[in-house]
């Protein structure tokens with residue numbers, strides 16, 4: 001396990017623990033926590049904060065029948081939820097987003113590939129595959145962009161990001177992440193708006209690629 | 212401890228005691244975020260059933276019961292109101308409860324929890340309202356990061372405590 005040097009900021013972990021992060025960011029944070037003990041400890045500490053609020057926020061009497069009906073339901077069968085174990089470089093939360101199947105890569109040109117995991121009103125999540133030495137297509141994004149490295153590494157003006165490292169980029173960051181030599185770089189990326197690439201694919205085609 | 216009796220003994224009396232403690236608090240928690248009484252009780256019922264079914268995942272050396280139930284409660288609310296499943300981190304592979312229970316650590320986790328509760332009670336009402344809103348899920352992460360005065364100092368020692376335990380567990384696995 002290589003040392004993780006770029007972590008999730010505390011506000012992001014607090015918001016994730018409180019369940020107030022939009023789904024795309026929540027997926028990236030859950031995946032980072034799966035790889036990072038320090039952020040797991042911080043996340044669990046925030047759950048303790050939530051527990052303290054639950055204990056103190058004020059009780060409301062429940063109806064007389066509620067306890068009996070819950071006790072009567074204890075033996076009712078409950079459908080187990082499917083679990084998605086880590087597969088290769090993809091931690092459990094990513095495997096769940098992939099519904100247990102391998103990524104479906106689509107070429108973006110120059111060897112760069114993407115596999116869209118989700119795209120909707122709250123933003124989008126995708127896997128990116130970048131050959132060594134290749135730059136992530138120059139792009140701008142409206143809000144916060146989270147990028148988590150799953151394989152290989154990339155570098156940009158803010159530093160080097162290896163497996164488990166999380167880059168938090170706000171809209172002011174002009175960056176051109178470039179995959180380092182060695183293994184191809186695979187990242188999980190989330191934005192709160194459709195990602196626009198400035199080159200590589202003419203803007204007019206972007207609706208077709210959903211990028 | 213009721214929760215351990217539920218986990219290890221499938222003890223219904225202990226579960227009933229947990230219900231008596233947490234069901235009214237869960238209902239109050241849900242109604243604070245604007246849920247009507249009847250729907251709040253439906254969610255309470257689902258949360259308490261999840262507590263029963265998933266008791267095997269509870270690890271007292273990592274989480275206090277209230278923290279563990281808080282997570283289940285927020286997941287259930289997200290399920291009901293946002294119609295989506297919150298992505299959850301992988302479970303750590305430590306079989307914490309097969310090994311000898313770490314009494315010192317369990318005690319430390321409980322002490323931290325009661326210190327957190329006391330710290331919350333000592334806050335000025337407006338500071339306390341911010342913390343409550345944050346953990347009720349009513350603040351965005353931008354709002355949390357701009358609340359520079361979030362008096363979560365006690366969280367810091369909780370992080371250190373948790374990290375020591377996680378590192379210890381990971382060493383055991385190797």
Ligand SMILES: [Zn+2]
Nearest residue numbers: 007008036039
């Ligand atoms: Zn981290």
